[in-house]
Amino acid sequence: MEYNASEFLIETEVPEVELIISRTDLQGKITYANETFAEISGYEVEELIGQPHNIVRHPDMPSSIFAELWEYLQSNKQWSGVVKNMRKDSGFYWVRAIVSGVYKNGELVEYKSLRSPVTYEEKLEAQRLYDKIRAENGEKIRRVVYE
Numbered sequence: 001m002e003y004n005a006s007e008f009l010i011e012t013e014v015p016e017v018e019l020i021i022s023r024t025d026l027q028g029k030i031t032y033a034n035e036t037f038a039e040i041s042g043y044e045v046e047e048l049i050g051q052p053h054n055i056v057r058h059p060d061m062p063s064s065i066f067a068e069l070w071e072y073l074q075s076n077k078q079w080s081g082v083v084k085n086m087r088k089d090s091g092f093y094w095v096r097a098i099v100s101g102v103y104k105n106g107e108l109v110e111y112k113s114l115r116s117p118v119t120y121e122e123k124l125e126a127q128r129l130y131d132k133i134r135a136e137n138g139e140k141i142r143r144v145v146y147e
């Protein structure tokens with residue numbers, strides 16, 4: 001995969017007052033996205049609905065983090081973690097995500113994620129940890145194409 005070099009290093013800060021909200025079906029396809037999610041990720045709400053949630057996956061995120069997320073969800077546990085996401089323009093934003101099940105009459109019907117801002121120190125710590133995990137697991141490093 002190739003990324004847009006001019007935007008790849010540009011961070012979009014999630015404002016303190018904003019809450020990014022999304023819901024997915026049980027396969028991880030987006031069924032709801034609020035305006036804040038659309039704005040921060042650089043997509044329109046309509047572009048997000050129906051897409052797999054990995055539409056915002058950043059290549060710096062190790063696969064093992066998402067494997068853990070799905071393991072938690074499949075054992076009916078809530079998962080929380082610091083996530084780096086990629087915008088439509090290849091820029092990035094950091095969030096703390098709390099992902100859990102949505103139940104209707106006691107039955108699991110969807111998943112939801114609420115996201116809040118992350119401090120500079122937490123971003124730094126997460127970036128270092130994720131770089132280390134990717135290196136240990138032999139995962140790819142990013143490739144940027146200069147225009």
Ligand SMILES: Cc1cc2nc3c(=O)[nH]c(=O)nc-3n(C[C@H](O)[C@H](O)[C@H](O)COP(=O)(O)O)c2cc1C
Nearest residue numbers: 023024028053054056057058066085099111112113
């Ligand atoms: C409710 C919910 C929210 C999610 N939010 C994100 C997210 O913000 N960023 C992300 O990369 N993956 C998110 N995921 C995980 C993705 O579904 C996917 O597992 C991940 O992006 C890894 O992509 P892959 O499965 O293609 O390896 C979320 C999953 C669920 C159920």
